[in-house]
Amino acid sequence: MNKVIALLFTAFCFLSSRAQDSQPNVLVFYIDDLRAELGCYGSETAITPHIDELAKDGVMFNKAYVQQAICAPSRMSTLTGLRPETLGIYSIFTPLRSVHKEVVSLPQLFNKNGYKTISIGKVYHHGRDDKSVWSTYFEKEKNTYLKPENITLMKRLKEEGVKPLKGPAFENADVPDEGYKDGRAANYAIETLHRVKDDKFVMFVGLSKPHLPYNAPKKYWDLYDKNDFKIPSRQKPEGAYRLALPKWGELKSYSNIPKEGDLNDDLTRDLIHGYHASVSYIDAQVGKVMATLEDLDLRKNTMIIFMSDHGYKIGEYALWCKQSNLEIDTRVPLIISRETAYKNRVTNKTSDALVENVDIYQTLVDICDLKSAPVSDGKSILAVLNNPKTKWDAAAYSVYARGKKIMGVTTTDGQWRYTEWRNSTTHEILGVELYEHKNSLLSYTNLSGQKKYKKVEDRMRQLLEVQFPRNKPFLQNDQPRR
Template sequence: MKTINFQFQILKLFILFVSVLLTGNGILFADEPSPTRATTANKKNVLFFHIDDLRPELGCYGKTYIQSPNIDALATQGVLFKRAYCQQALCAPSRISMMSGMYPDTTGICDLWTPITKVMPDAMTMPRYFKQRGYETFSFGKVYHHTRDDKKSWTKLSPKKTIKYANKDTLDGIKQRTEDGKKRGVDINTLRTLGKGPAFEIADVDDEAYPDGQTAYEAIESLRGVKDKLFFMCVGFAKPHLPFAAPKKYWDLYQRDDFDVPDRALPEGSPSLAFTKWGELRNYMGMPDSGHLSDDQTRELKHGYAACVSFADAQVGKVLAELDRLGLRESTIIVLWGDHGYKLGDYGAWCKHTNLELDTHIPFMVSAPGFAKGEQTDSLVEMVDVFPTLAKITGGDVPESCDGKSLEEVLAKPDTKIRDFAISQYPRGKTTGYSLRNARWRYTEWINSTSGNVVARELFDHQSLSLAKRNLADDPQHASLIAELSKQLNTTDRIIALAIEKP
């Protein structure tokens, strides 16, 4: 027995010696291989930018009134998707859906309050997937809506930042109003509103005075520390989410009179289910409890939104500049997305929370070594497609749990089509609206979850990609089209069967 053990030890030493010669990396057969460049020469890093409430109105999307030079430059280095759609126009379910590759009906998460680890603790998410493959996984800023969601999947998870304002006068005012409210015994909802402060802020401060500037700094520091290892790094910027607070230099990029006041008319014949009262904005100081914003308020907030987009763009630029400085661009796949769209006074409405084109159409681009550069594609894609795509182009297998499709073929040949339509959804109590978007039409059915009955329909013509002005669902001329679109919508894997409550 002693002879066998001695021979076994000699064999182990021989294997260790050979592994050092072949890899220069030491222990080849460790339980968790070190993900260094020596052992993963053909694998790629992933740098993933998450941007909150970002409309596809950037220079690279042909909207020159927005100054977004860094995102525009990234678009020239990869493939820009002109027809990308989120699964639900709300932060938490949209981000969970994208990070898991599963539809909201699969996860069961359609609200702001439920983290994925609460209902699916063993779900295969992107950070978990890449961590299991030996990647260092990082989360900075707003990635999931709940900052500590999926926390075991991250090698490093930055603490949540709650700073929304930088001006001392703003902060002092919020503190005083909150204290006064407590003395008056106001209800908790009113107290939360008092704590929100104004809807915008112009502060003569450095970028790092706000969370997004701090997030960029953290990402840069971590890139320096992980440059010799494989990494999956998510960098989430909160702007241009409300409040529209950004350093003064970004406000100075624009003139207030450059912003117009959109037409406030709702599309003719639209069901009330199609819109919201945009309470998210009304909770901020100075906003009306009902009715429209004034023209001055509209221009003021549009100016603030643009400033915040440019602020977020600058942070993207800082991180990408460091990636280049470290010589990592050619070994890194870069993804940038907005979690959903946004209304800026369009239809007289604000924020998201609908199935409308404005809320579900998002910016999305992928720059991947070995794939197309400087290309744009009209291929319809959903955000559940991101996980399968990154799995495939990093040399891995797509998890069986993923509902989406890999975009690998589109990245190689941007004129490739993988979908005939994209699906989005939004709940209104016991009624859920499911929206189908093809190359021209947006068709929506509002389905009662108890009976399965369709209680309202919408049909909008987006041939010119302009705002729809009329709901055509009741137009007899479109009856056959509606029948065809309804059939397509209801033959998808999750519609109707998942919408109806089980007995």
Template structure:
């Protein structure tokens, strides 16, 4: 009996050792303010060859959603596997660790299990948040302005720089080129270790500063001005005042912006996307050169979507489809026999699912998560999956917007944050477009759809639930 017990222990030890040996590296490209405006997603204006190549090597998710269309809460959600309404943080002002000391984060879990954990660029919204969970927390570059006219603006005390710039400089003249260089340096430094590396590229976030090379890739005259019409009967607080853009020098208070400035900003957004794409290419090339690609899983994702003039609005800060839908590409390591390449999945997935997905792939025991591992979808992209994806957006302390999509319809309830009393409802059709120009809630002919979507949303946000946790709400 004793010999059998010893034999079993030896087998378990061997299997555990093999599992540890087979654990892949993880490289996450975490992009700021990137909507699904990429060549691989069908954009006719984006120039993104490196991201397109990555999509051809993995599974591209066509219906991926963030949990809140703003930086800090969305990133905390990804890095904890917990939704904003679980964490109770809905604004950009409060770091995770100020409120939640005990929550186990993705880098913390991987570090505890023998991985080197590296953060470059923007990963958490707050740079030093969760700092003890990183083996290496690489200094994040600040906004860079180089042209004399921009520097003249900045010379005035307290002034914010222009919303865009196109200096004729090398890639590392601006932020994302520096982040790419840091990521490449980290790959060389940790090439012999198991690693979890987040590369947080900051473009296309404002300001739209990118080397002139990337502006010149695009013909400004080819950009169409999107409709500035707001959806008919839209809830009055559904869209934000887009003060984020208005804070930059040279942006007038007028609403909507004139066509010339709109086209320039659209040009700048696209230039920044192409600039970021080139940096992705450099990091991927280094993976190949170091012979790391064969054992490295790649995740390419955005923290939330973005508006570039649609509805006459800008930036994110809402529950509309174009703000909560995100690009997501996952590419398994090349020596994985289960690897699926060049596939598109229409499964409804969420950024909160990334935590469970990575822990399962690496064989780690995961803490309780609000997400769901996407491993089955990576094996079979056409598998029947979730019925709904949900997001939230708070308007101050008293109003919470709860939204749900089934992939074709989006239903939103604006509620009293404490009582869950419904203050307004919205129903939009998105079968063929990210945009919708009429709120169909309460309209004849759509009652069955609305009732079904209401049931789906309220299964995730019960009307008899406790008040929404309020560890940090928006200030306005």
């Protein structure tokens, strides 16, 4: 009898070991302020060979959306699997753990399941959120300037007490990649991969570009001719709700940006040039880390996720940055490439399935067989990864609050975007928008209320009600700025 028990125990340990061995490593490239301005997404200007190659090696999603187009709430949503309206956090000023001690985040869940957890660069917006939870934590660094004239300028502005203390909106110092922080983050990721190559790990590599300032080594600026960039239309959406369009103070706070009025064509091209240079810079960092995976023979058991925290405007509608419910701010690039040893691996495919960043949590739970996972707001998209043509969700949803009293709620079915601006307490409708996006990220006319589009608007309104019923109050956990 003892021999039988011993054999059964040995078999159980063997099967458990095989199950653990089948759990893949996970490498997430989490990019800041990156819209789908990539070669693989059809950009006529962006030079992104490494990301394009990754897209060929996996599934690229054409209809991926964030839950809020601003850094902190969006990243919290990804890392907890909970929507902003579930967390009740809508601003960049409230750290997750200042109001939610109980929420189980991805690093916590992976830790419980025996993974080494690694955070490099900007992962959470607030670095202190879960800082002690990660097995390895590489602190994000502050933006730096390297040109002597900009170093002198920053010193003078600091002495003058200028706040916020920001220098020029772009810089192109003739330095190696590690001169700026994303190059250092990539190097640290490479060093860490060498250290954990024999462990089971999840690694988030948070690359901060193309977030402002657009500081990137000169060689990436030299990839482009500034005069090749077209000036986007400055036309604003006709009939938009009065608070629908964001103020772009984020850009205007930089020292070389006029505080009033639209930017002239020359400065607009400089900024578009800087954005593209920054995108090519992070593309190179992705390439370095991916090459290390191959060199260490880790790619066979490491799945890759390439994603952004929200979309972005570079002059469209005469606006800059994010912070709205517009299609261009809520749609994001998303590429997922399974480990090469995965038997159902799909490559070089695109999917039009409506997916959301909040789905990443449950997807990783399923793929990595994570035990004791809490209920999340998202759903696993494993079925879409196995068959990119799979019929999927009818809609994707986002929010954007304007202060404490006004909440913008929005949905898309992949062709139409419907938005309601509501009183946060009473749900009184303050404004409605309906935009068509069949062929473009941009739309210049609010079609809400037009008889021709009544059936479309009624259908989109019903979709919105699924996620944002009027009898459900908006949770408000935002704290005052500290």
